Amino acid sequence: MTANNEPTIHVEHDEAGTNVDHGDHDNAYSGLLVNDANWAFGTDFEDPLAGVDTTVPDGVDAKDLGAYCLMLGDDALVFSQRISEWCSNAPDLEEDIALANIALDLLGQARLLLARAAAADPELVPELPAGSPVPDEDRLAYFRNDLGFRNVRLAEVPGGDFAEAVAKILIYSTWRLSIFERLTDSRDTVLAAIAAKGVKEMSYHRDFAGRWVVTLARGTEESKSRLLKALDGLWPLWSELFETHPVETAVAEAGIGVDPATVADEASVILDQVFAAAGIDRPERGGLAGVGVHGGKGRDGLHTEALSKLLAEMQVVAREHPEGQW
Amino acid sequence: MTTQVNDNRFDEAALQEQFDATIEAKDRIEPRDWMPEAYRKTLIRQVAQHAHSEIIGMQPEGNWISRAPSLRRKAILLAKVQDEAGHGLYLYSAAETLGVTRNELTEKLVAGKQKYSSIFNYPTLSYTDVGTIGWLVDGAAICNQVPLCRTSFGPYGRAMIRICKEESFHQRQGYELLMTMMRGTEAQREMVQESVNRFWWPALMMFGPPDDNSPNTEQSMAWGIKTHTNDELRQKFVDMSVPQAEALGVTFPDENLKWNEERGHYDFSTPNWDEFWAVVKGDGPCNEQRLNHRKRAWDEGAWVREAALAFAENQTAEAAATPTAADATPAAGVDTTTPEETAK
Numbered sequence: 001m002t003a004n005n006e007p008t009i010h011v012e013h014d015e016a017g018t019n020v021d022h023g024d025h026d027n028a029y030s031g032l033l034v035n036d037a038n039w040a041f042g043t044d045f046e047d048p049l050a051g052v053d054t055t056v057p058d059g060v061d062a063k064d065l066g067a068y069c070l071m072l073g074d075d076a077l078v079f080s081q082r083i084s085e086w087c088s089n090a091p092d093l094e095e096d097i098a099l100a101n102i103a104l105d106l107l108g109q110a111r112l113l114l115a116r117a118a119a120a121d122p123e124l125v126p127e128l129p130a131g132s133p134v135p136d137e138d139r140l141a142y143f144r145n146d147l148g149f150r151n152v153r154l155a156e157v158p159g160g161d162f163a164e165a166v167a168k169i170l171i172y173s174t175w176r177l178s179i180f181e182r183l184t185d186s187r188d189t190v191l192a193a194i195a196a197k198g199v200k201e202m203s204y205h206r207d208f209a210g211r212w213v214v215t216l217a218r219g220t221e222e223s224k225s226r227l228l229k230a231l232d233g234l235w236p237l238w239s240e241l242f243e244t245h246p247v248e249t250a251v252a253e254a255g256i257g258v259d260p261a262t263v264a265d266e267a268s269v270i271l272d273q274v275f276a277a278a279g280i281d282r283p284e285r286g287g288l289a290g291v292g293v294h295g296g297k298g299r300d301g302l303h304t305e306a307l308s309k310l311l312a313e314m315q316v317v318a319r320e321h322p323e324g325q326w
Numbered sequence: 327m328t329t330q331v332n333d334n335r336f337d338e339a340a341l342q343e344q345f346d347a348t349i350e351a352k353d354r355i356e357p358r359d360w361m362p363e364a365y366r367k368t369l370i371r372q373v374a375q376h377a378h379s380e381i382i383g384m385q386p387e388g389n390w391i392s393r394a395p396s397l398r399r400k401a402i403l404l405a406k407v408q409d410e411a412g413h414g415l416y417l418y419s420a421a422e423t424l425g426v427t428r429n430e431l432t433e434k435l436v437a438g439k440q441k442y443s444s445i446f447n448y449p450t451l452s453y454t455d456v457g458t459i460g461w462l463v464d465g466a467a468i469c470n471q472v473p474l475c476r477t478s479f480g481p482y483g484r485a486m487i488r489i490c491k492e493e494s495f496h497q498r499q500g501y502e503l504l505m506t507m508m509r510g511t512e513a514q515r516e517m518v519q520e521s522v523n524r525f526w527w528p529a530l531m532m533f534g535p536p537d538d539n540s541p542n543t544e545q546s547m548a549w550g551i552k553t554h555t556n557d558e559l560r561q562k563f564v565d566m567s568v569p570q571a572e573a574l575g576v577t578f579p580d581e582n583l584k585w586n587e588e589r590g591h592y593d594f595s596t597p598n599w600d601e602f603w604a605v606v607k608g609d610g611p612c613n614e615q616r617l618n619h620r621k622r623a624w625d626e627g628a629w630v631r632e633a634a635l636a637f638a639e640n641q642t643a644e645a646a647a648t649p650t651a652a653d654a655t656p657a658a659g660v661d662t663t664t665p666e667e668t669a670k
Contacts, residue, residue: 077397084391084404088384088619091627093411093418096384100408104401111397133510138396162630218640219633226629317453318395325510326396326503 048111048137049190054119057187060254065188066121067150068251070140071299073113074151077141078307079172080106081314082155083165091162098208102169105201112194114140119190132323142318146308152298153288154237158306163216163223164230170209171234174270175241177202178263187255210274217278224280232283239287242267245299349550354480357423365549368542369479370424371440372551374431377417378442381435382616384410386450387459395453399503403456406496413489420481436621443467444602447610448528454507454514454521460500462522462529462567468493469563470533478550501570508575515575522571523579530594531602533560539599564592 056062084103090096118125118136125136126143134142154172157164180202183195216223242264244252251257275282289295296302318324341360348355355361388407394400418428434440445463450456471493474486504522507514534540534556546552564583571578582595604610 081392084400087391087404087407088381088388088411089623089626091623091630093381093415095627095630096411097408097415100404100411104404104408107397107401107404111401114397135396141397142395162627215637216630216633219637220629222629223633223636313392317393321395321511321514323511324395324514325506326399 047135048115049119052190052193054116054190056120057189057256060188060256061250062120063123064247064250064254065191065256066117066124067247068257069113069117069120069191070124071150071245071247073110073117073140074149075155075172075176076106076113077110078149078151078310079155079168080104080110081310082158083169086165095162099165102205102208105198105205109194109198109201110141111137112197116190116194128322133325134318134322138318142315143322146303146311147301149303149307149311150299150301151303151307152237152240153304153307154234154241155298156304156307156310157234157237158310160230160233161226162212163226164234166209166212166216167227167230167234169205170213170274171238171241171271173202173206173209174274175260175263175267177206178267178270179258179260182258182263186257191256206270210277213274214278217280227278228280228283231280232285235283235285236288240297243297243299247299349478349548352476352478352550354483355478356480364545365551366424368546368549368551369482370421370426372546373417373421373424373479373482374426374434375441375443377414377421377431378435378440379446380410380414380417382442382446382620385616385619386446386448386612387456389450390453390456393453394456399456402499406460406499409492409496413492416485416489417482420479420485423481432624436617436624438608438617441606442616443532444605444610445528445532446616447605447613448525449611451524452517452521454504454517455525457500457503457507457518458521458525460496460498461504461570462525463532464493464497464500465567466529466532466563468497469559469566473553473559476550476553501574504574504576518574519576522576526578526580527597527601530560530563530597531605533557533563535599535602561591564594568592 056065080103083099083106086099087096087103090099114137118140122136124140126139128134128139128143154168157168160168177199180195180198184192184199186192186195213227216227218224242260244259244261248257248259252259252262272282290297290300291302292300294300342362345355345359345361345365348359355365384407387403387410391400391404391407394403418431421431422428431440435442445466450459468490471486471490475483475490477483477486504518507518537543537555537557540556543552543555547555567578568583580595582593584593585591586593605613608614
């Protein structure tokens with residue numbers, strides 16, 4: 001399993017035990033009070049971008065860069081939150097572990113992207129009482145409301161069965177992988193490095209989901225019908241993934257971001273390959289309408305009803321302790 | 327998987343003698359070795375209970391993944407709960423070497439025919455419980471489990487070596503969370519004390535009933551499955567925990583807890599064994615909830631497991647691989663407990 005739970009470019013949370021020698025196991029507490037080299041990593045919060053040069057490249061509007069990173073970061077954060085809901089609920093232990101891995105990868109991407117957003121444009125970061133130790137990534141994650149979130153609506157879709165979960169992961173990772181592959185050439189070296197790390201992770205996610213889609217499509221009558229129903233229900237959110245927001249136009253022109261419209265064909269072809277292997281047809285449904293005067297969608301901060309509930313749950317403890325240390 | 331061969335050509339007495347000699351020499355019994363039927367049954371029960379405890383143990387902490395108050399803590403918690411699933415996988419695999427399958431054992435669990443550690447029948451009412459469970463519950467589990475690394479059955483002992491390493495890592499993470507919260511606001515310090523108050527007694531009960539009421543202990547010790555008595559381990563745990571609590575700045579809810587110079591140990595009150603037996607027998611705060619959760623996940627996943635099997639059968643001639651069991655390797659890990667109390 002490609003379990004890389006490291007959210008940062010440098011290590012702060014190791015997957016348990018793999019390179020840690022805990023010494024004498026007869027004493028559960030040996031070393032617990034000693035600040036030795038094996039002490040539980042991250043005795044303090046570390047900036048995920050610590051030691052990384054976060055200077056904004058020449059000719060790039062820092063506000064655009066910040067807004068763009070926020071979009072990508074919110075996608076990853078909200079989708080991670082949804083997938084993590086599978087923990088202890090999956091059809092078998094192997095899938096439970098795999099889904100947790102995917103959620104962890106996305107969470108790691110979100111942390112880096114939110115930290116990049118905050119470093120590029122400090123004005124994005126919500127203010128808290130003076131002296132609050134809450135770091136920027138957590139201020140962004142926990143102290144904005146739904147109108148401030150810029151994720152695509154696909155990321156926030158609630159509930160659903162296992163067929164819906166793998167269909168969502170397939171769609172999301174196919175789209176996002178095409179974007180990340182191009183983003184590795186970003187003039188912003190930080191974003192390029194985040195994308196390079198993400199490409200490895202998303203390739204695994206797409207592979208996992210693609211193989212399950214084929215399995216369900218060619219498994220039993222029930223699994224096939226559940227899969228078709230899931231794809232049909234999700235399809236209205238597909239076209240939104242390739243709509244270009246003005247911020248995306250600006251960052252694409254500046255050579256730091258990717259206009260999602262430019263990956264639409266590639267993503268379509270890849271998805272069709274999976275559908276062909278599965279022996280099923282691509283759903284035929286139009287895109288889900290936006291809301292408000294200008295037909296706003298996820299990138300505009302206009303979401304489905306599900307997002308504010310997701311955030312209410314996610315943020316409840318953090319908001320109760322705006323000066324808390326975790 | 328190996329099943330026991332009952333071959334009458336061999337003299338059972340000679341086999342028993344060889345088995346006894348292996349135990350006596352503190353060597354390992356391996357799956358292909360002859361073993362008394364009662365030994366096999368006892369082991370299957372113990373390893374299965376242990377595996378079930380890992381899987382049920384995902385729930386109380388999993389309860390806070392969605393609400394973890396920082397992204398870093400969310401990642402740590404999710405990784406930890408994932409590790410518990412990994413521990414469950416190793417242990418079910420160890421049990422399979424004794425001639426049972428994971429599916430059979432899971433069916434027994436969801437039917438209420440096999441037990442898991444009672445500690446998971448207590449609710450997690452605060453995010454702080456994640457830290458307290460790491461410190462006290464994982465700590466007690468480690469005390470129980472470290473001796474199991476030397477248990478007489480090879481696959482179980484080897485699984486325990488890996489699990490213990492991972493457990494002690496998670497215990498540190500839990501303690502570190504509480505330490506960090508104690509450096510935070512007054513409200514956070516109160517949260518820590520409140521959580522410690524709730525988990526102290528259940529943690530002490532994790533070592534099982536007092537020795538004079540633990541009928542299986544003697545046989546398990548003779549077989550080298552168990553190497554310390556419940557009360558010995560409980561005392562060790564108390565002695566180790568008190569300085570930890572002092573360093574943290576919290577107290578344990580026991581007015582009789584004090585150092586006994588003569589004994590060289592801390593004295594402490596008798597746990598409420600009525601509560602203990604009530605929880606073991608199914609009347610704990612979350613017994614039904616935990617089992618229903620597991621049963622729901624298992625039942626709702628049935629169509630997926632059936633689909634994977636059907637797909638695999640359809641694929642025999644083709645090259646494509648199914649992403650089922652072959653796809654995931656047991657991941658690294660976390661929290662557990664030996665359900666000693668179910669020895670009753």
